Amino acid sequence: MPAPAQLKDFLVKTPFFGGLPDTSLHRIMAMLTQRCFFEGATVFKEGDSGRSMYIICEGNLVVYRNGPSGKPIKMMRLDPGAFFGETTLIEMQPRPHTVRAESAAVLYELTNANLYALFQQDVDAYILVLQNINRELCRRIRRADGRIADWADESDDPSTQIRTRDEVFKGKA
Numbered sequence: 083m084p085a086p087a088q089l090k091d092f093l094v095k096t097p098f099f100g101g102l103p104d105t106s107l108h109r110i111m112a113m114l115t116q117r118c119f120f121e122g123a124t125v126f127k128e129g130d131s132g133r134s135m136y137i138i139c140e141g142n143l144v145v146y147r148n149g150p151s152g153k154p155i156k157m158m159r160l161d162p163g164a165f166f167g168e169t170t171l172i173e174m175q176p177r178p179h180t181v182r183a184e185s186a187a188v189l190y191e192l193t194n195a196n197l198y199a200l201f202q203q204d205v206d207a208y209i210l211v212l213q214n215i216n217r218e219l220c221r222r223i224r225r226a227d228g229r230i231a232d233w234a235d236e237s238d239d240p241s242t243q244i245r246t247r248d249e250v251f252k253g254k255a
Contacts (some may be wrong), residue, residue, distance in 0.1 A: 132170030141187025
């Protein structure tokens with residue numbers, strides 16, 4: 083585990099911990115658990131129950147989702163400073179993706195119990211952390227919207243276009 087000063091320097095550069103005061107950051111640092119994964123190791127699988135999220139300190143990971151055929155589809159690549167797994171903390175549903183280490187990786191885990199403890203101890207930091215998670219989720223939605231729009235434009239397929247309610251009820255394409 084890196085020295086506290088090194089860990090703090092790393093964390094303040096991540097979108098997850100942006101804007102937190104030192105006292106709150108130190109409180110969160112004490113909650114984090116370091117997890118190490120070898121190249122090719124699975125962090126978690128689509129459908130697993132989840133109670134934690136991860137911040138990547140070292141290594142690269144790939145996020146997969148099974149397509150309708152069951153074939154794994156690469157959704158995104160994650161590099162140091164990125165975080166993932168946060169959706170299970172918010173919606174408490176099974177993991178929507180599989181995440182694998184593309185190279186040896188060092189991650190820091192924050193559990194939903196840690197997040198609840200943060201809420202009890204430092205509600206301002208808790209709110210800021212949730213705002214940071216929401217900002218990142220919004221960025222991901224924007225990127226996904228862009229990819230969908232690019233795909234729809236390239237395919238020139240009318241079925242990729244939104245239909246009006248009247249068109250749906252009248253059976254128009």
